[in-house]
Amino acid sequence: xxxxxxxxxxxxxxxxxxxxxxxxxxxxxxDVSHMGEIAVRGKNALNLLEKLTxxxxxxxxxxxVQYNAVLNAAGGLVDDITVYxxxxxxxxxxxxxxxxxxxxxxLRSYAEGxxxxxxxxxxxxxxxxxxxxxxxxxxxxxxxxxxEIGYFRxxxxxxxxxxxxxxxxxxxxxDGFEIYSDNESGQAIWELILGTQxxxxxxxxxxxxxxxxxxxxxxxxxxxxxxxxxxxxESGIGWIVRKKSPPYLAMDRILREKERGVxxxxxxxxxxxxxxxxxxxxxxxxxxxxxxxxxxxxxxxSLRHGIGTAFLPIAMxxxxxxxxxxxxxxxxxxxxxxxxxxxxxxKRGK
Numbered sequence: 001x002x003x004x005x006x007x008x009x010x011x012x013x014x015x016x017x018x019x020x021x022x023x024x025x026x027x028x029x030x031d032v033s034h035m036g037e038i039a040v041r042g043k044n045a046l047n048l049l050e051k052l053t054x055x056x057x058x059x060x061x062x063x064x065v066q067y068n069a070v071l072n073a074a075g076g077l078v079d080d081i082t083v084y085x086x087x088x089x090x091x092x093x094x095x096x097x098x099x100x101x102x103x104x105x106x107l108r109s110y111a112e113g114x115x116x117x118x119x120x121x122x123x124x125x126x127x128x129x130x131x132x133x134x135x136x137x138x139x140x141x142x143x144x145x146x147x148e149i150g151y152f153r154x155x156x157x158x159x160x161x162x163x164x165x166x167x168x169x170x171x172x173x174x175d176g177f178e179i180y181s182d183n184e185s186g187q188a189i190w191e192l193i194l195g196t197q198x199x200x201x202x203x204x205x206x207x208x209x210x211x212x213x214x215x216x217x218x219x220x221x222x223x224x225x226x227x228x229x230x231x232x233x234e235s236g237i238g239w240i241v242r243k244k245s246p247p248y249l250a251m252d253r254i255l256r257e258k259e260r261g262v263x264x265x266x267x268x269x270x271x272x273x274x275x276x277x278x279x280x281x282x283x284x285x286x287x288x289x290x291x292x293x294x295x296x297x298x299x300x301x302s303l304r305h306g307i308g309t310a311f312l313p314i315a316m317x318x319x320x321x322x323x324x325x326x327x328x329x330x331x332x333x334x335x336x337x338x339x340x341x342x343x344x345x346x347k348r349g350k
Contacts, residue, residue: 002084002207003095007034008027009207014121016208020301023172024214024344028205029193032178033186035172036100037124040107042115049083050249052110054232055240060085060167065152065167067240069232070095070103075250076228077235079103083171084154090163093126096222101339129193129202130213130343132175137202138177141193151347159185170346172210173217210274212298215307216342224279225266225309233257237265266295267317268341271306271325272333282326283310286311291316294325302342312336 002011010031012019022028040049049057057066070078079099084092095103104119111117129138135146146166149155154167165180179189179263194204211221220226226235231254233241238258244251256327271277277297282290297308308325316323319338324331 004207005034009034010204011208014205016206017301019203019205019209020201020212022201023131023174023209024199024342025127025131025206027134027137027155027197028172028209029190030128030130030205030210031186031190032127032128032210033124033126033183034097035126036095036103036119036121037180038095038100038104038107039118039127040091040115040118041089041118042091042113042114043089044111044113046087046215047113048107048111048115049107050090052078052107053081053083053193054242054248054251054254054262055083056242056245057083057085057091057152057275062087062215063153063155065154067152067169067237069226069237070106071232071249071254072106072228073249074229075231075253077222077226077232078228079222080226080237082258083168084165084167086100099222102303107180121343123182124180125183127179127181127186127190127193128171128176129179129273130172130205131174133201133203134174134176137193137197137200141196142189149177159189170344171219172213173219173340173342173344175345176215178319186350192226213297214299215298215309216302216340216345217346218309218340219268220309221296230266230311231257231262234262234265236309258267262263262314264311264313265317266309267312267336268309268338269309269323269325269334269336270300270303270308270341272335274305275325275330275332276306277308277325277327277332277334282310282329284324284326285316286322286324288324290326297325300341306332306340308334 047062170176294312
C-alpha cells in the first residue's frame, strides 16, 4: 500500500509483472474509486465545456465518451479528463484523483447562466475490469451482456435495483470496462467478480501494473507527461485539438503549434541495454549534454526492457534518435520510438 492523492492505494496484490501480464493475456480488476466524478448540467453546460476544453464536445452523441483536456488561460492543462454525454444538457466528467477539486473549481469560475457543476466523487465507486477477456468475465459474473457497448461508449444498467454506469475505454491499452456504482454495490461487485472469475485467470491489480500498462500503451499521466505549463501539442496529445467557434482558452496558440510545430515535445524512448529508466533520471544527447529528464520510466513486462518518456527538443523526436539515460552514474544507451510501445486489444477512439 502507498499514499496516493490523499488515498491509501494498493501498489500490488501479488507481483506487478504477474498482474500486468494477466491484463495483457486474460483480465484483471482494478479498484480506481480514487478518481473524481463531476456532473455538469444545464442549458449552458455545453458552452462551458466547449470554452474550457480543446476537443469538440459538441460533436458527441448521447452515450459517447470522449478523451479531452481542461485548459488554463495560457493553454496548459488543468487536467486530462473523459467526458460522458448523458443527454443534450447533462455531462459526466471523470478527472484524476489529484485534480478533480481543481477541475470543479475551474469549471465554476467560468460558469455563466444556466449551468450546475456538482462534485459527485464521494458518491461513486469505480472498478475497472481490463483485458481481452473482460467482456466474457463480466457476462459470466454479473449476467450483463456488454457486447453492444462500443469503444468509448457507455450505458446505464439496473443491477439488483441499483444504477450501474458502464463504459468501455480500456485505459490499460486492452479492451476493458469501467463500472460506476454506489459504494455498497461496488464492494459486492468486486467480491462477485473475483469469486467467480479468479479460477479462470482474472486477478486483482494495483497501481504498479496500472502504470506499466498505460506506459506501454503510451497513455499520458498528469504530473508526468501532462502539466499546467505544457499545451496539448507539447504534451503529445495534439490529436485531440480541434478548431471551435467560439474559441476556447488559448485556442489560437494551440492551433498554431499544431500547424507549425513546437520547439520541444513529449517523446517515447526505449533502452538498448539492460536497466530501468526511472522518473527524474537525466537524459543526455549522444555527446553527453543533458537535454531533459525522464518523465515516466519502467521495465516493460511485455517487451522485457526499459521504456520511458522525456520532453525532448523537436529535432530529436524522429524514431531511432540516439539518447543516453544516466542511471546512478551509469550511462544507458537508448533511442526514441514512434507510437505506442505495445498495441493491445483496445481500439483507438476518436
